Amino acid sequence: MKITVLTGSPHKNGTSALLADKFIEGAKKSGHDVFRFNAAFEDIKPCIGCDRCGMNGPCIYKDSMNKLFPELLAADLVVFVTPIYYWGMTAQLKTVIDRFYSENSKMHVKKKAVLMATAYDANNWTMDALTVHYKTLLRYLGWEDVGMVLAVGCGVRSDIERTDFPNQAYQLGLKV
Numbered sequence: 374m375k376i377t378v379l380t381g382s383p384h385k386n387g388t389s390a391l392l393a394d395k396f397i398e399g400a401k402k403s404g405h406d407v408f409r410f411n412a413a414f415e416d417i418k419p420c421i422g423c424d425r426c427g428m429n430g431p432c433i434y435k436d437s438m439n440k441l442f443p444e445l446l447a448a449d450l451v452v453f454v455t456p457i458y459y460w461g462m463t464a465q466l467k468t469v470i471d472r473f474y475s476e477n478s479k480m481h482v483k484k485k486a487v488l489m490a491t492a493y494d495a496n497n498w499t500m501d502a503l504t505v506h507y508k509t510l511l512r513y514l515g516w517e518d519v520g521m522v523l524a525v526g527c528g529v530r531s532d533i534e535r536t537d538f539p540n541q542a543y544q545l546g547l548k549v
Contacts, residue, residue, distance in 0.1 A: 374549070376400055376407045377441075377448040381455035381466025383413040388491035388533045392522055392542040393454045396489060399546025408444040412465040415440075420471040432475035441469070442476055450485040450519070450549055453507065457492035460502040470510065484516045487549065489542055493528030500525065520545045 378397060382389045397407050415437035426432050430442075445451065455462040462470075473480050488507045492499045500523045511518055522541045527533035 374405045374449045375444075375447050376405050376450045376452060376549070377444050378407060378409045378452040378454060379441075379466060379469055380409065380411045381413060381453075381463035381469075383463070383465065384456075385411075385414075386530060387456065388524065388527045388530055389454050389456045389489065391530065391533055391539055392489040392491065392524065393452070395539045395542040396452060396454075396487070396522075396546040399543040400549060401546075403547050403549070405450075405546075405549070408448070410437075410441050410444070410469070412469045413463070417465070417468050417472065419468050420474050422474075426475035428474060428477035430476045430479070432472065438469070438472050438475075446476065446479055448484060450487065451516070452487040452489065454489045455491075455503075457490055457494070457499065457503060460499070461506065462490075462503060481515055484514070485519045485549070486511055486516045487520050487522075487545060488518070489522040489524075489545075491524040491527045491533060491538075493526070495526035519549055 378393055380393050400407050418434040418436050455466045490503055524538035
Protein backbone atom coordinates (compact mmCIF):
# COMPACT_ATOMS: atom_id res chain seq x y z
CA MET A 374 0.00 0.00 0.00
CA LYS A 375 1.15 3.55 -0.71
CA ILE A 376 0.86 5.78 2.35
CA THR A 377 1.25 9.55 2.57
CA VAL A 378 1.82 10.94 6.06
CA LEU A 379 1.03 14.66 6.46
CA THR A 380 2.47 16.25 9.59
CA GLY A 381 1.59 19.72 10.83
CA SER A 382 3.87 20.36 13.78
CA PRO A 383 6.62 22.98 13.73
CA HIS A 384 8.48 20.86 16.32
CA LYS A 385 10.72 18.27 14.64
CA ASN A 386 10.99 16.16 17.80
CA GLY A 387 7.66 16.96 19.42
CA THR A 388 4.79 14.84 20.59
CA SER A 389 3.02 14.42 17.26
CA ALA A 390 6.35 13.79 15.49
CA LEU A 391 6.79 10.78 17.78
CA LEU A 392 3.39 9.43 16.75
CA ALA A 393 4.26 9.91 13.07
CA ASP A 394 7.63 8.19 13.56
CA LYS A 395 6.06 5.20 15.30
CA PHE A 396 3.25 4.86 12.75
CA ILE A 397 5.78 4.97 9.90
CA GLU A 398 7.96 2.39 11.65
CA GLY A 399 5.00 0.01 11.93
CA ALA A 400 3.81 0.64 8.37
CA LYS A 401 7.27 0.04 6.91
CA LYS A 402 7.64 -3.15 8.96
CA SER A 403 4.41 -4.34 7.30
CA GLY A 404 5.92 -3.63 3.87
CA HIS A 405 4.10 -0.43 2.99
CA ASP A 406 5.64 2.37 0.92
CA VAL A 407 5.56 5.58 3.02
CA PHE A 408 6.04 9.20 1.95
CA ARG A 409 6.26 11.77 4.76
CA PHE A 410 5.46 15.43 4.15
CA ASN A 411 6.31 17.77 7.03
CA ALA A 412 4.14 20.77 6.20
CA ALA A 413 5.76 23.10 8.73
CA PHE A 414 9.11 22.80 6.98
CA GLU A 415 7.88 23.27 3.42
CA ASP A 416 7.14 26.31 1.29
CA ILE A 417 3.35 26.29 1.03
CA LYS A 418 1.23 29.26 0.06
CA PRO A 419 -2.37 29.47 1.30
CA CYS A 420 -5.20 29.01 -1.19
CA ILE A 421 -6.55 32.40 -2.23
CA GLY A 422 -9.72 31.07 -3.86
CA CYS A 423 -8.84 32.49 -7.28
CA ASP A 424 -10.33 29.37 -8.94
CA ARG A 425 -7.84 29.46 -11.82
CA CYS A 426 -7.26 25.78 -11.11
CA GLY A 427 -10.91 25.01 -11.84
CA MET A 428 -10.68 22.45 -9.03
CA ASN A 429 -8.77 20.29 -11.53
CA GLY A 430 -5.25 21.75 -11.29
CA PRO A 431 -2.78 23.04 -11.61
CA CYS A 432 -2.64 25.65 -8.86
CA ILE A 433 -1.17 29.04 -9.76
CA TYR A 434 1.41 28.61 -7.01
CA LYS A 435 4.63 26.75 -7.73
CA ASP A 436 5.59 25.63 -4.24
CA SER A 437 6.09 22.44 -2.22
CA MET A 438 2.58 21.24 -3.01
CA ASN A 439 3.99 20.27 -6.42
CA LYS A 440 6.13 17.71 -4.56
CA LEU A 441 3.19 16.52 -2.46
CA PHE A 442 0.41 16.16 -5.02
CA PRO A 443 1.83 13.18 -6.97
CA GLU A 444 2.34 11.29 -3.70
CA LEU A 445 -1.03 12.33 -2.29
CA LEU A 446 -2.97 11.41 -5.40
CA ALA A 447 -1.23 8.02 -5.65
CA ALA A 448 -1.74 7.20 -1.98
CA ASP A 449 -4.10 4.48 -0.83
CA LEU A 450 -3.94 5.84 2.73
CA VAL A 451 -3.47 9.41 3.98
CA VAL A 452 -2.40 10.01 7.57
CA PHE A 453 -3.07 13.38 9.20
CA VAL A 454 -0.79 14.11 12.17
CA THR A 455 -1.07 17.28 14.24
CA PRO A 456 -0.76 18.74 17.68
CA ILE A 457 -3.87 20.55 18.87
CA TYR A 458 -3.63 24.34 18.65
CA TYR A 459 -6.73 25.98 20.06
CA TRP A 460 -8.82 22.83 19.62
CA GLY A 461 -7.97 22.28 15.98
CA MET A 462 -5.18 21.22 13.68
CA THR A 463 -2.19 23.46 13.12
CA ALA A 464 -2.31 26.18 10.47
CA GLN A 465 0.46 24.38 8.61
CA LEU A 466 -1.64 21.23 8.14
CA LYS A 467 -4.81 23.20 7.45
CA THR A 468 -2.99 25.13 4.70
CA VAL A 469 -2.12 21.83 3.00
CA ILE A 470 -5.73 20.63 3.26
CA ASP A 471 -7.03 23.93 1.87
CA ARG A 472 -4.80 23.42 -1.14
CA PHE A 473 -6.54 20.09 -1.87
CA TYR A 474 -9.00 22.40 -3.64
CA SER A 475 -6.78 22.76 -6.70
CA GLU A 476 -6.93 18.99 -7.29
CA ASN A 477 -10.41 18.51 -5.87
CA SER A 478 -11.78 16.51 -8.79
CA LYS A 479 -8.93 14.00 -8.39
CA MET A 480 -9.23 13.76 -4.60
CA HIS A 481 -12.68 12.14 -4.62
CA VAL A 482 -11.41 8.60 -5.07
CA LYS A 483 -11.52 5.70 -2.67
CA LYS A 484 -8.83 6.21 -0.04
CA LYS A 485 -8.35 5.33 3.59
CA ALA A 486 -7.35 7.82 6.28
CA VAL A 487 -5.93 7.97 9.78
CA LEU A 488 -5.91 10.81 12.30
CA MET A 489 -3.24 11.13 14.96
CA ALA A 490 -3.17 14.11 17.29
CA THR A 491 -1.60 15.25 20.53
CA ALA A 492 -2.81 17.74 23.09
CA TYR A 493 -1.66 19.16 26.38
CA ASP A 494 -5.22 19.18 27.71
CA ALA A 495 -6.78 15.96 28.93
CA ASN A 496 -10.41 17.06 29.11
CA ASN A 497 -12.89 14.57 27.66
CA TRP A 498 -13.82 17.15 24.98
CA THR A 499 -10.28 18.18 23.95
CA MET A 500 -10.36 16.33 20.62
CA ASP A 501 -14.03 16.93 19.73
CA ALA A 502 -13.62 19.81 17.26
CA LEU A 503 -10.69 18.14 15.50
CA THR A 504 -12.43 14.80 15.10
CA VAL A 505 -15.59 16.42 13.77
CA HIS A 506 -13.49 18.35 11.22
CA TYR A 507 -11.63 15.17 10.23
CA LYS A 508 -14.83 13.13 9.84
CA THR A 509 -16.44 15.92 7.82
CA LEU A 510 -13.42 16.08 5.50
CA LEU A 511 -13.55 12.32 4.97
CA ARG A 512 -17.28 12.39 4.36
CA TYR A 513 -16.82 15.09 1.71
CA LEU A 514 -13.95 13.26 0.00
CA GLY A 515 -15.55 9.83 0.31
CA TRP A 516 -12.58 8.45 2.23
CA GLU A 517 -12.76 5.76 4.91
CA ASP A 518 -11.46 6.28 8.45
CA VAL A 519 -9.34 3.31 9.53
CA GLY A 520 -8.15 4.57 12.89
CA MET A 521 -7.27 7.37 15.27
CA VAL A 522 -4.69 7.88 17.97
CA LEU A 523 -5.77 10.83 20.12
CA ALA A 524 -3.08 11.50 22.68
CA VAL A 525 -4.44 13.77 25.39
CA GLY A 526 -2.41 14.97 28.36
CA CYS A 527 0.77 14.98 26.28
CA GLY A 528 2.07 18.53 26.30
CA VAL A 529 5.75 17.67 25.91
CA ARG A 530 7.78 14.77 24.56
CA SER A 531 8.54 13.32 28.00
CA ASP A 532 4.79 13.18 28.73
CA ILE A 533 3.91 11.14 25.66
CA GLU A 534 6.92 8.86 26.07
CA ARG A 535 5.42 7.67 29.39
CA THR A 536 2.14 6.65 27.73
CA ASP A 537 0.94 3.87 25.45
CA PHE A 538 0.13 6.34 22.63
CA PRO A 539 3.40 5.77 20.70
CA ASN A 540 2.73 2.01 20.82
CA GLN A 541 -0.83 2.61 19.60
CA ALA A 542 0.57 4.55 16.62
CA TYR A 543 3.05 1.75 15.91
CA GLN A 544 0.32 -0.91 16.12
CA LEU A 545 -1.93 1.11 13.82
CA GLY A 546 0.92 1.35 11.31
CA LEU A 547 1.37 -2.42 11.47
CA LYS A 548 -2.30 -3.22 10.87
CA VAL A 549 -3.31 -0.78 8.12
